[in-house]
Amino acid sequence: MPEPMPDLPEPAHHELDSMLSRKFGKEVANYFSGSPLNRVSFLRTDHPFLSLALKHPSTSFLLFNNLNPLIVSSTKLAFASFKDVEPIIGEDIYSKSEEDLIKEYNSSKYIPQLVFLGLDDRNQDGLVYKDYYKGAPYFALDITPKDPIKSAAETLISSLETKGVSFSKGRMHISLPPQEAAIYAESRHLLDWNARNPFCASCGHPTFSVNAGFKRICPPRDLASSMTNSSASPDRPPCATRTGISNLSFPRTDPTVIMAVVSADGQKILLGRQKRWPEYWYSTLAGFLEPAESVEEAVRREVWEESGIHLGRVVIHSTQPWPYPANLMIGAIGQAIPGGEEIHLGHDAELEDAKWFPTDEVREALQIGTSGLGETAGPQYKEGGLRLPPRTAIANQLMSAVVGGFLGAEPKI
Incomplete structure (x- = not known):
């Protein structure tokens, strides 16, 4: 027997009468749309906000292993807390400004891919930032076991499995409730895009994830070269992405x-x-x-x-x-x-x-x-x-x- 199909998302303001709805009918919302999260995209460069969001008690992390999400069942995602993922993340990557992180960029240092997804303002216990932006933060995190996080990731995965959750197998996830499906879709899209773009399309050098996972840049310096050879300069050759109109890599x-x-x-x-x-x-x-x-x-x-x-x-x-x-x-x-x-x-x-x-x-x-x-x-x-x-x-x-x-x-x- 096929699994029962979930409900579809409710169109925005579907209950309101309007000139457009009378002429064209009500808006249609399809599966994988209808996210409950406010993406607050303008806060993705605000590292004080991101640092607060990362550690807030209401924050949820959707974890992925080889692009497979953590689930309770085929009809329910499972989420982790900051305490769960702290051994994976290590130091707070948002404790420094984006500018300083770019100056200190070291391509030999592996940083697990983290993406800020948005705020769920339905949660009354969520964070409050600047008295205006409110809600429970959501992040997506890739914990695929690989050096140097392999041991910590495997420990976390084993711990999660003892709690009755697991990473799904297979590509399609069309049994999730519509709002969870939308969160999953945003997460998978961004993690997959970051994984596919580790190098600059212009000069071929490694890229660096910024803007809370929504952009990748080609930094002008890379400390990896000077660490392996003290006489080598950390400065990279000129790159077209750093001249004229910035040609940053954005999600495709x-x-x-x-x-x-x-x-x-x-x-x-x-x-x-x-x-x-x-x-x-x-x-x-x-x-x-x-x-x-x-x-x-x-x-x-x-x-x-x-x-x-x-x-x-x-x-x-x-x-x-x-x-x-x-x-x-x-x-x-x-x-x-x-x-x-x-x-x-x-x-x-x-x-x-x-x-x-x-x-x-x-x-x-x-x-x-x-x-x-x-x-x-x-x-x-x-x-x-x-x-x-x-x-x-x-x-x-x-x-x-x-x-x-x-x-x-x-x-x-």
């Missing part, structure tokens, strides 16, 4: 379009399948947005390349963060033009098959034929019927919008 987000394609008469939906998917499993088409391309253009291009279908009007429906590793799924609905509905799979070999499905068949499959990849469908599903992604996938939301009246068959609200 890859925009991806994903679209429900509707027939010209509005009675059918185009779905495709990849060879590796379970039998009878279909989904909406998707692809990466390319440079100098609008979202609408990308939708039309990807649909034509993969299926041969020509689209007319394209509208954006909603978006979904997808932290595997760094996608933003831009959900759209496009309608085929009359005479442009013939399927042709010869352009791009990505799809094994593509078909037009009547909206009634899609509606039924959304009710009884959805599940996560690798899971069985629900008890009402009959073998041979259409299978679709679960509602935690934006593809499901796009199909649901079409069969639910997004094209004007029913009121939007």
